[in-house]
Amino acid sequence: MTQPFHEPVMVEEVLRLLDPVCGGVHIDLTAGGGGHALAVGRRLEPGGSLVMFDRDAEALTVARERVAGLNLRIEAVQANFSDVESQLDALGIGQPDTMLLDLGVSSHQLDSAERGFSFRLDGPLDMRLDASSGETAAQMLARLDALEIERILREHGDERWARRISSAIVRARSSAPICTTLQLADIVRSAVPRSIHDHRIHPATRTFMALRIALNGEMEALEAGLAACIRRLAPGGRIAVLSWQSNEDRRVKREFARLSGICQCEPGLPDCRCGARVDLERLVRKPLEPTPAEISANLRARSAKLRGARKLP
Numbered sequence: 001m002t003q004p005f006h007e008p009v010m011v012e013e014v015l016r017l018l019d020p021v022c023g024g025v026h027i028d029l030t031a032g033g034g035g036h037a038l039a040v041g042r043r044l045e046p047g048g049s050l051v052m053f054d055r056d057a058e059a060l061t062v063a064r065e066r067v068a069g070l071n072l073r074i075e076a077v078q079a080n081f082s083d084v085e086s087q088l089d090a091l092g093i094g095q096p097d098t099m100l101l102d103l104g105v106s107s108h109q110l111d112s113a114e115r116g117f118s119f120r121l122d123g124p125l126d127m128r129l130d131a132s133s134g135e136t137a138a139q140m141l142a143r144l145d146a147l148e149i150e151r152i153l154r155e156h157g158d159e160r161w162a163r164r165i166s167s168a169i170v171r172a173r174s175s176a177p178i179c180t181t182l183q184l185a186d187i188v189r190s191a192v193p194r195s196i197h198d199h200r201i202h203p204a205t206r207t208f209m210a211l212r213i214a215l216n217g218e219m220e221a222l223e224a225g226l227a228a229c230i231r232r233l234a235p236g237g238r239i240a241v242l243s244w245q246s247n248e249d250r251r252v253k254r255e256f257a258r259l260s261g262i263c264q265c266e267p268g269l270p271d272c273r274c275g276a277r278v279d280l281e282r283l284v285r286k287p288l289e290p291t292p293a294e295i296s297a298n299l300r301a302r303s304a305k306l307r308g309a310r311k312l313p
């Protein structure tokens with residue numbers, strides 16, 4: 001049996017939060033294999049519009065094929081979702097009714113050795129979401145100094161052994177360039193204490209995630225993209241965000257709270273500096289999580305957190 005490109009997670013919950021209706025305009029900012037786009041698109045028929053973004057050309061091709069049978073205006077845009085406003089302007093699309101961000105990488109990207117995202121599969125140390133442009137992870141690791149690598153591992157991976165790992169990377173690259181995924185996974189493994197070698201989670205998990213996030217500017221894209229999506233959404237429109245790690249969910253939570261009028265400043269400041277204002281109504285206070293049944297059918301769903309908000313008219 002061939003592997004599915006990507007199993008979309010929490011589809012029913014996404015539909016419940018977004019509540020897409022016939023004739024509506026939906027933007028899927030991270031189309032991946034098009035699973036969510038297809039589920040939402042079916043609700044827009046006939047006559048609605050579905051716009052799909054992805055930085056990955058291969059994902060867009062698959063997503064486009066997946067939704068091709070729908071009776072809708074369909075557009076597929078290879079772009080960073082942080083550019084959503086200019087891209088929608090170019091398509092002549094005004095204010096969408098619903099928007100979905102499903103962050104991070106797809107199963108297909110993780111499972112493709114040649115993309116270099118996996119510490120389990122041997123491949124070039126690439127990790128670019130858009131495989132046609134920009135620096136690879138190997139080039140980034142050759143360029144950065146030890147302190148900068150350590151900062152990335154701490155900030156984007158919460159890596160406890162960041163200093164040891166960054167020193168080991170700098171030591172290793174002085175004798176030979178670090179070009180492959182398994183080379184890096186071995187360096188990380190030998191840098192951390194032996195006591196954690198047999199943990200359920202591979203010792204290189206956090207390093208690979210942190211480097212991918214830094215290389216692709218994922219946190220910057222989330223910050224700029226989320227703000228742009230909320231600005232662009234139609235009054236009464238809905239946005240949902242699926243996060244896969246705590247840093248992402250924290251940012252989404254703060255931004256939804258700030259734009260629901262809840263000040264995010266440090267306690268004790270004489271006045272509000274975060275720009276809190278009432279533009280949104282949160283659709284859930286606590287993030288929704290996959291059901292145990294979904295997790296047992298698709299283990300990768302286990303870390304998903306889903307938040308949603310409605311733009312006030």
Ligand SMILES: C[S@@+](CC[C@H](N)C(=O)[O-])C[C@H]1O[C@@H](n2cnc3c(N)ncnc32)[C@H](O)[C@@H]1O
Binds near residue numbers: 009033036079129
């Ligand atoms: C978790 S997958 C989405 C899966 C999708 N919801 C589905 O049903 O198959 C995330 C996708 O977002 C894309 N992506 C990540 N960051 C992006 C960005 N800043 N702009 C556009 N696409 C991005 C990745 O290339 C990947 O294909």
